[in-house]
Amino acid sequence: MSEECIFCKIARKEIEIEVIFESDNFVAFPDANPCSKGHTLIIPKKHFVNYLDLPAVLGSELLDVIKKVAEIQLREGAEGFNIIVNNGKEAGQVVMHSHTHLIPRRKGEKARVSFPCAN
Numbered sequence: 456m457s458e459e460c461i462f463c464k465i466a467r468k469e470i471e472i473e474v475i476f477e478s479d480n481f482v483a484f485p486d487a488n489p490c491s492k493g494h495t496l497i498i499p500k501k502h503f504v505n506y507l508d509l510p511a512v513l514g515s516e517l518l519d520v521i522k523k524v525a526e527i528q529l530r531e532g533a534e535g536f537n538i539i540v541n542n543g544k545e546a547g548q549v550v551m552h553s554h555t556h557l558i559p560r561r562k563g564e565k566a567r568v569s570f571p572c573a574n
C-alpha cells in the first residue's frame with residue numbers, strides 16, 4: 456500500500472468523502488471531476504493497481520457493489536449507466552489504484568463519454 460496513494464487515503468477515511476455505498480472490501484464515492492451528474496467511483500479498500508491485480512475472489516462482491524450503486528443512480532433519475540475501467544496509463548488510468556467508473560446516463564443529457572465509438 457502506498458502512503459501517497461490518494462485512493463488508499465480515501466479508503467482509510469483520511470480524506471473526507473461522501474460515501475455513496477460501502478461493503479467489506481469496497482467503497483463508492485463521487486468522482487471529483489464528473490462526466491455526468493452522479494458519476495461514481497468504486498474502489499477496493501486495499502491497494503490494487505488495476506483489474507489484473509485485483510483478486511478474482513473479489514469479483515462477485517464488486518459486481519454486487521456495482522449493482523447497488525447503479526440502483527441508487529436509477530432511483531435518482533438515471534435511465535442507464537456506463538461502467539468504465541481504465542487499466543494502465545495508455546488506457547487513460549490516472550490514479551494507479553484500481554477503480555471502476557459508474558456514469559449515470561439520462562436522455563438528452565450530454566456526458567463526456569459516448570458509445571458507440573465514433574472513429
Ligand SMILES: [Zn+2]
Nearest residue numbers: 460463502552
Ligand atoms: Zn492505493
